[in-house]
Amino acid sequence: MEKLRQLRRAKDAMDRDWADPDLDLAAVAAHAGYSRFHFIRAFKETYGETPGQYLSRRRIERAEDMLRSADLAVTEVCFLVGFSSVGTFSATFKRQTGLTPSEYRTRHVGRGTALIPGCYALLWAGGFPGTGRDRNS
Numbered sequence: 001m002e003k004l005r006q007l008r009r010a011k012d013a014m015d016r017d018w019a020d021p022d023l024d025l026a027a028v029a030a031h032a033g034y035s036r037f038h039f040i041r042a043f044k045e046t047y048g049e050t051p052g053q054y055l056s057r058r059r060i061e062r063a064e065d066m067l068r069s070a071d072l073a074v075t076e077v078c079f080l081v082g083f084s085s086v087g088t089f090s091a092t093f094k095r096q097t098g099l100t101p102s103e104y105r106t107r108h109v110g111r112g113t114a115l116i117p118g119c120y121a122l123l124w125a126g127g128f129p130g131t132g133r134d135r136n137s
Helices: 002-017 025-032 036-047 051-069 074-080 086-097 101-108 118-125
Strands: none
Touching (some): 002 025, 036 051, 074 101, 086 101
């Protein structure tokens, strides 16, 4: 029971801090009180995927929401969901969804409400780190 509680603590940290590009395996493992390698094994045994796979999946799910609902460039979405490389973001997105981010937007925009203007989405998300306009500066 204690093992599950520790793993849930780490999973909660990933769910809470998914957009933080500095969220890494060592930080998440520390939430669970495990070494990195023991944490990977225990997490995969419990949840069926590695912590890295889980975090990437969560980030791509958030990116899908943004691409459907906000008028933001793919690059902006990439950084807002915690990726630090557009190439890595695009490859991960395509692997998970079968479409590039641009193809995904083209296929899914227009099926619901109008896109939220990018300036509002950025304001809500806190802007980009390091620009002096984000909530955490």
